[in-house]
Amino acid sequence: MYVCVCNAISDRRVRAVIDDGAATVGQVYRACGSQPQCGRCRTTICDMLGRDRAPAMSIAMQPGMAMAGGD
Numbered sequence: 001m002y003v004c005v006c007n008a009i010s011d012r013r014v015r016a017v018i019d020d021g022a023a024t025v026g027q028v029y030r031a032c033g034s035q036p037q038c039g040r041c042r043t044t045i046c047d048m049l050g051r052d053r054a055p056a057m058s059i060a061m062q063p064g065m066a067m068a069g070g071d
């Protein structure tokens with residue numbers, strides 16, 4: 001079954017790169033020699049990694065960061 005249709009990455013391939021040490025969505029893409037296109041596969045890859053979120057693909061607010069328009 002394809003996990004990532006855009007890059008034709010199968011669940012077997014994702015499992016293999018995770019077994020080889022990929023720990024983030026970004027590492028999975030890199031290990032597969034591809035990069036995210038539409039991003040719809042991210043949730044499935046996260047689930048396969050056993051994580052709720054993939055830090056390498058998100059930008060999180062850090063302590064001390066100001067919100068736009070804030071005082």
Ligand code: FES
Pocket residue numbers: 003004005006007035036037038039040041042
């Ligand atoms: S389905 Fe993976 S990037 Fe589109």
